[in-house]
Amino acid sequence: xxxxxxxxxxxxxxxxxxxxxxxxxxxxxxxxxxxxxxxxxxxxxxxxxxxxxxxxxxxxxxxxxxxxxxxxxxxxxxxxxxxxxxxxxxxxxxxxxxxxxxxxxxxxxxxxxxxxxxxxxxxxxxxxxxxxxxxxxxxxxxxxxxxxxxxxxxxxxxxxxx
Amino acid sequence: xxxxxxxxxxxxxxxxxxxxxxxxxxxxxxxxxxxxxxxxxxxxxxxxxxxxxxxxxxxxxxxxxxxxxxxxxxxxxxxxxxxxxxxxxxxxxxxxxxxxxxxxxxxxxxxxxxxxxxxxxxxxxxxxxxxxxxxxxxxxxxxxxxxxxxxxxxxxxxxxxxxxxxxxxxxxxxxxxxxxxxxxxxxxxxxxxxxxxxxxxxxxxxxxxxxxxxxxxxxxxxxxxxxxxxxxxxxxxxxxxxxxxxxxxxxxxxxxxxxxxxxxxxxxxxxxxxxxxxxx
Numbered sequence: 001x002x003x004x005x006x007x008x009x010x011x012x013x014x015x016x017x018x019x020x021x022x023x024x025x026x027x028x029x030x031x032x033x034x035x036x037x038x039x040x041x042x043x044x045x046x047x048x049x050x051x052x053x054x055x056x057x058x059x060x061x062x063x064x065x066x067x068x069x070x071x072x073x074x075x076x077x078x079x080x081x082x083x084x085x086x087x088x089x090x091x092x093x094x095x096x097x098x099x100x101x102x103x104x105x106x107x108x109x110x111x112x113x114x115x116x117x118x119x120x121x122x123x124x125x126x127x128x129x130x131x132x133x134x135x136x137x138x139x140x141x142x143x144x145x146x147x148x149x150x151x152x153x154x155x156x157x158x159x160x161x162x
Numbered sequence: 163x164x165x166x167x168x169x170x171x172x173x174x175x176x177x178x179x180x181x182x183x184x185x186x187x188x189x190x191x192x193x194x195x196x197x198x199x200x201x202x203x204x205x206x207x208x209x210x211x212x213x214x215x216x217x218x219x220x221x222x223x224x225x226x227x228x229x230x231x232x233x234x235x236x237x238x239x240x241x242x243x244x245x246x247x248x249x250x251x252x253x254x255x256x257x258x259x260x261x262x263x264x265x266x267x268x269x270x271x272x273x274x275x276x277x278x279x280x281x282x283x284x285x286x287x288x289x290x291x292x293x294x295x296x297x298x299x300x301x302x303x304x305x306x307x308x309x310x311x312x313x314x315x316x317x318x319x320x321x322x323x324x325x326x327x328x329x330x331x332x333x334x335x336x337x338x339x340x341x342x343x344x345x346x347x348x349x350x351x352x353x354x355x356x357x358x359x360x361x362x363x364x365x366x367x368x369x370x371x372x373x374x375x376x377x378x379x380x381x382x383x384x385x386x387x388x389x390x391x392x393x394x395x396x397x398x399x400x401x402x403x404x405x406x407x408x409x410x411x412x413x414x415x416x417x418x419x420x421x422x423x424x425x426x427x428x429x430x431x432x433x434x435x436x437x438x439x440x441x442x
Contacts, residue, residue: 075187
């Protein structure tokens with residue numbers, strides 16, 4: 001497998017960097033709860049598109065970077081991202097057959113699950129979680145998934161990322 | 163087919179390993195201090211991303227500054243000039259008080275006094291973890307910033323540094339639910355601890371007994387840092403008491419304060435360094 005030539009790694013890197021920027025972009029206070037989980041969506045896309053290249057390890061590294069970026073507990077995003085990457089790679093054959101909106105619903109479920117897991121982790125480590133807005137990011141992620149999917153697919157095709 | 167099954171199996175093994183490593187990392191990050199050095203390097207690595215996100219905000223400010231009308235600038239100038247005059251008058255008095263204080267200290271026989279050195283840092287317009295009260299500033303280890311360093315603004319104490327990168331650091335505000343600050347009521351000298359409540363602009367004062375409330379504290383009192391715990395310098399304003407509720411059902415009264423520092427509105431903060439001034 002290692003002998004196969006991969007192309008367009010910089011497109012993948014750039015997409016993740018762009019996702020990180022969106023994840024820490026300042027928003028008005030009321031919009032905080034609605035911020036979609038950009039990085040996770042981008043990770044899911046690449047796992048579905050290039051499962052032999054992007055997988056558990058990439059997810060974990062991306063998660064660690066995300067943790068440092070927003071000063072969360074180290075490993076908090078990493079644990080979820082590698083599990084999400086694992087599930088996406090495992091199911092990529094089935095999910096690829098879905099229509100874009102069906103995929104969006106799957107993304108909704110995944111993001112909700114991840115938010116619940118984060119709340120759980122945070123409360124284990126004694127950071128009280130006051131708000132119950134965990135469903136909001138899942139909702140915005142679902143609405144934005146089709147557009148993100150189209151943009152990333154076009155990017156992948158025009159730059160021949162493989 | 164066989165190789166793809168093998169591939170699937172290695173993925174499963176890998177995900178289990180990564181999950182275990184993440185759990186260990188989280189525990190280590192929460193309980194141990196060794197990871198601070200690792201985080202310093204990691205924070206330095208991600209600084210470019212945070213810097214770029216902050217750029218549009220900086221440009222916006224620059225544009226609005228350069229587009230400001232001459233008249234406004236003149237008004238500002240006049241205002242600042244007057245303020246400066248007023249501050250200088252206050253400072254004259256301060257010098258007098260300082261020398262008197264020094265004299266009294268000599269009489270008492272204490273020779274060591276703490277002075278402070280400050281440096282201005284800018285807050286980067288970056289959103290950190292939600293539901294946490296933290297800010298990112300553009301000074302780091304390179305500028306001599308250290309963990310647990312006090313951060314203030316023109317009106318009072320803002321918080322302390324909790325993570326240091328080479329060129330940036332993260333400051334926990336005093337309103338964060340994990341932050342506790344030893345304070346003292348100026349009027350009566352009553353000592354207590356100001357804890358963040360996770361709410362914007364609200365502090366809770368701990369361990370004030372219901373009976374103590376009658377004598378030691380009332381609405382409108384100024385609280386300052388007491389210098390206990392050696393992290394924060396003594397005598398910097400922290401907040402004003404806005405609510406005192408004796409609670410008979412509880413051992414302690416509920417006392418709330420409003421922070422003095424403009425925690426959510428600042429662009430610039432001051433980093434404090436203690437300086438040991440020895441006088442003979």
